[in-house]
Amino acid sequence: xxxxxxxxxxxxxxxxxxxxxxxxxxxxxxxxxxxxxxxxxxxxxxxxxxxxxxxxxxxxxxxxxxxxxxxxxxxxxxxxxxxxxxxxxxxxxxxxxxxxxxxxxxxxxxxxxxxxxxxxxxxxxxxxxxxxxxxxxxxxxxxxxxxxxxxxxxxxxxxxxxxxxxxxxxxxxxxxxxxxxxxxxxxxxxxxxxxxxxxxxxxxxxxxxxxx
Numbered sequence: 001x002x003x004x005x006x007x008x009x010x011x012x013x014x015x016x017x018x019x020x021x022x023x024x025x026x027x028x029x030x031x032x033x034x035x036x037x038x039x040x041x042x043x044x045x046x047x048x049x050x051x052x053x054x055x056x057x058x059x060x061x062x063x064x065x066x067x068x069x070x071x072x073x074x075x076x077x078x079x080x081x082x083x084x085x086x087x088x089x090x091x092x093x094x095x096x097x098x099x100x101x102x103x104x105x106x107x108x109x110x111x112x113x114x115x116x117x118x119x120x121x122x123x124x125x126x127x128x129x130x131x132x133x134x135x136x137x138x139x140x141x142x143x144x145x146x147x148x149x150x151x152x153x154x155x156x157x158x159x160x161x162x163x164x165x166x167x168x169x170x171x172x173x174x175x176x177x178x179x180x181x182x183x184x185x186x187x188x189x190x191x192x193x194x195x196x197x198x199x200x201x202x203x204x205x206x207x208x209x210x211x212x
């Protein structure tokens with residue numbers, strides 16, 4: 001990993017960890033969905049020793065790397081589960097997901113709502129989203145229009161012209177506001193906010209939900 005990429009990854013982690021620190025209480029169980037190599041979950045387990053952290057990931061090699069990193073740090077409050085997220089049925093207090101691809105972000109939010117857990121997600125791969133999340137959008141946009149909106153939300157790469165990236169960011173916000181509105185319909189207080197600095201990732205929105 002290049003120095004620049006490592007810095008941006010650290011900035012992304014700082015944003016998610018900060019949001020979790022604002023909500024976590026001693027004894028909470030925090031689930032890192034689509035955890036990959038465990039960057040988020042391991043950081044959370046390190047800074048929140050009084051909480052339990054569970055990593056859910058379906059790729060064996062990713063979990064092996066995460067377990068190795070955890071062992072090197074001597075963490076005792078972290079667990080690893082190899083499975084698709086829908087097979088995890090345990091109770092938890094906070095769900096997190098960093099760049100869960102496409103509909104995986106929606107699945108994480110839905111899983112958290114079913115458990116009445118808070119959620120902090122940073123979406124990715126908007127172009128893979130198939131359907132709008134709430135009735136208001138369905139009345140405003142046709143299926144094709146929503147699909148086009150999601151495709152444009154993926155137009156945020158740094159190589160693109162600034163005006164194109166701005167349009168992409170605006171489309172990202174519309175898609176994520178759709179997700180936020182859907183969660184609010186289930187008695188959640190939800191914010192869509194940008195990571196700081198925004199340059200840490202082209203996909204820099206965070207959706208933060210807390211049950212009311």
